Ligand SMILES: Nc1nc2c(ncn2[C@@H]2O[C@H](COP(=O)(O)OP(=O)(O)OP(=O)(O)O)[C@@H](O)[C@H]2O)c(=O)[nH]1
């Protein structure tokens with residue numbers, strides 16, 4: 001198994017769509033999920049580098065594991081659900097302190113998932129690798145969501161019913177500022193909120209590639225630094241070895 005050059009961790013409350021985001025990115029699919037137990041990782045080859053992306057359980061009972069997964073992380077994706085205000089509040093109340101074990105130069109992204117439920121652009125987005133949905137399929141999904149048939153199509157009508165957006169981008173931007181302050185970082189010399197606050201849909205794929213691939217580019221300096229340090233003093237990262245252990249598959253869980 002390849003040794004990861006860098007680690008990215010997904011954190012956030014249960015049900016916000018962390019696992020679904022990873023499936024969408026790695027497998028190009030939106031599929032049924034079961035609530036994550038513990039954590040699981042995927043390995044992504046990005047150019048000459050190997051990036052491990054860790055999915056964690058949002059359920060309270062696994063909370064204690066969070067800081068272990070964050071240990072040595074170069075980036076943390078703090079995920080919430082745009083239709084659920086509490087899921088944003090939980091990031092600050094419950095998850096932020098877990099990132100104390102991340103790298104000192106760790107970068108933080110705030111991700112509002114399920115944008116397809118509130119935003120027609122996200123709902124109509126078509127992942128280039130995903131199956132093409134026809135209008136009937138969209139209408140069926142809409143009926144499941146709303147519990148009633150969609151009105152007859154008109155040139156301006158949306159294919160689905162929108163839910164109320166409980167978290168707007170400004171809320172995420174404000175939280176990003178508070179995260180920087182919590183970390184003792186200066187806003188002016190940190191990555192700007194506009195670059196680090198995303199809205200995504202794991203369901204349609206909206207912004208999912210942009211999210212992961214922007215982060216991959218941003219963690220490159222961390223990879224280069226780590227490689228340089230390893231060349232200076234070649235040591236074995238015991239924690240990483242223990243965590244990744246004898247897993248032979250490309251992805252796994254623990
Ligand atoms: N409409 C919509 N539903 C989504 C989206 N992402 C996830 N879901 C649904 O939300 C539910 C939870 O998704 P998961 O990916 O399992 O959530 P999670 O954050 O991994 O949850 P835990 O593993 O319990 O922490 C599932 O029913 C998904 O189908 C999305 O972008 N849009």
Ligand SMILES: [Mg+2]
Pocket residue numbers: 018019020033034035036055056057058
């Ligand atoms: Mg999960």
